[in-house]
Amino acid sequence: MSRIIIFLLIFAVPVFAGNVRLKEPPGELKKYYPPESDGYPFVELMHNLSISLTATISSIEEKDWKRGERWVLAFKKNYFEIGKKVRKWDKLLKKKAVENLVLSVQKKDLKGFKQNLQIVGKSCIQCHKNYKISTRVIYRFPSFHAVSIEDPVTEREISYEDYMKKMTDDMKRLKIYVLDGKRKKALRSGVDFVKRFESLKQSCSDCHSGEDSTNLYFSDKVKKGLSMVKDGLRRIEKDKIFEGLKFIGVYNCTKCHNTHIIQAELQERFKTR
Ligand code: HEC
Ligand code: HEC
Ligand code: HEC
Structure with a gap:
């Protein structure tokens, strides 16, 4: 019996801790983030909240109740x-406990201070658990949905997601036709892939400034990979094409996905932007 309990203690905890649930934050927050706002006033409020709370606690620790009163009022x-x-979050606040926190400082009541501090502290943790990551994912990162991109093959504006799908499809077909010895089809897919790959660069400057964005996209290794692919396409040389695609995959696709795809896919799940 006791073994089961030990087993549960060791193994059950990480399993439950691994379940992350994120709630969709209220749309009102949008006002407090770029591009609607110049800066980050909501984040600034959090910093001020945190400073005034730490200042209150340190004043009380130092038994400087007068200073504590000034800070606890700022905290309130x-x-x-x-x-x-954020009107929708008003009901999540423990206002009564904060009123009591102020009273406890005014009455120099240490026990009451600690009790109410705990209730207030829990309200910070609870809201952060539900909303901190989702707020950051949605509002701190510009959306790829706003980036329109022209497909050089069909000459139509399409979504980023569809562009990715088409470009990946060209790449997969190129590999498949090369492996199956279908040279003509391999060349056609290869040419479309190169067109789409080269043209994707246009989208970076929507968020990254000029000179910078070219280097982000075409590092020396990516240039090398691209010229290997182009070279290999002339006589459909399998090794050159595959080696070149590997360079592109590692130093372009994966590098960019590492910073961009998690936010984009999570935003997509929330469907808010
Ligand atoms: C901006 C840098 C960037 C580069 C460079 C890039 N991608 Fe993407 N990719 C994205 C983003 C952002 C998404 C998510 C789009 C969305 O879901 O709205 C994505 C999504 C994808 C998807 C998933 C599409 C789906 O079915 O939802 C595939 C596959 C993909 N990319 C392949 C590639 C390949 C292959 C390359 C290189 C040849 C590449 N990407 C280069 C940013 C990039
Ligand atoms: C009703 C919701 C809510 C409550 C209550 C709340 N917060 Fe936050 N807090 C947030 C959200 C959302 C973020 C993430 C904002 C972001 O990073 O863009 C955040 C972020 C923060 C940050 C990090 C800011 C940064 O630059 O990374 C600090 C510090 C913070 N909160 C302190 C506190 C303290 C202290 C309390 C309690 C006294 C508190 N918060 C109560 C919603 C809340
Ligand atoms: C919708 C906006 C958006 C688009 C489009 C975009 N990026 Fe980014 N990118 C960002 C943001 C925001 C960051 C975070 C760092 C920052 O603020 O500069 C970032 C960071 C990066 C980073 C990591 C940091 C660095 O500077 O090395 C790379 C690499 C990158 N982007 C590549 C690209 C490439 C390549 C493209 C075009 C294919 C692209 N991005 C298109 C918004 C975007």
Whole structure:
């Protein structure tokens, strides 16, 4: 019996801890992030909240109740401001506990201070658990849905996702036709792939500034990979093509996905942008 309990303790905890659930934050937050806002006023509020809370606690630790009163009032103002900025979150706030926190400082009541601090602290943790990551994913990162991109093969504007699908399809077909010895079809897929790959660069400058974006896209290794593919296509040389595609895959596709795809796919799940 006791073994089961030990087993559960060791193995059950990580399993449950591994389940992440993210809630969709209220749309009102959009106002407090670029491009609608110049800066990050909601994040700034969080910093002020955090500073005023730490200052309150350190004042009380130092038994400087007068300084503590000044800071706890600043904390209260910041805390209540959450509900003013984001109306839907007003009901999540433990306002009564904050009122009592202020009273406890005014009455120099250490026990009451600690009790109410715990309730307030839990409200920070609870909201962060549900909303911190989702808010960052949705509002801190510009959306790829807003980036329109012209497909050089069909000459139509398509979504980023569809562009990725088409370009990947060209790449897979190129590999398959090369392996199956279908030279004409391999050449056609290869030419489309190169067109789409070269043209994807146009999209980087939507968010990255000029000179910079070219280097981000065409590093020396990617240039080398691309010229290997182009070279290999002339006489459909399998090794050159595959080696070139590997360079492109590692130093372009994967590098870019490492920074961009998680946000883009999570935003897609939330469907808010
Ligand atoms: C901006 C840098 C960037 C580069 C460079 C890039 N991708 Fe992507 N890729 C993305 C983003 C962003 C998405 C997610 C799009 C979305 O879901 O809205 C994506 C999605 C994909 C998908 C999934 C499409 C689907 O079915 O939803 C595939 C496959 C893919 N990319 C392949 C490639 C390949 C192959 C290359 C290189 C030849 C490449 N990508 C280069 C950014 C990039
Ligand atoms: C009702 C929701 C909510 C409550 C309550 C809340 N927060 Fe936050 N907090 C957030 C969200 C959402 C973020 C993420 C914002 C972002 O990074 O863009 C955040 C981020 C933060 C950050 C990190 C800012 C940064 O630059 O990374 C700090 C520090 C913070 N909160 C402190 C606190 C403290 C201290 C409390 C309690 C006294 C608190 N918060 C209560 C929603 C809340
Ligand atoms: C929708 C906006 C958007 C588009 C389009 C975009 N990026 Fe980014 N990219 C960002 C943001 C935001 C960051 C985070 C760093 C920053 O703020 O500069 C970033 C960071 C990166 C990074 C890692 C940091 C660095 O500077 O090395 C790479 C690599 C990158 N992008 C490549 C690309 C490439 C290549 C393209 C075009 C195929 C592209 N991105 C298109 C928004 C975008």
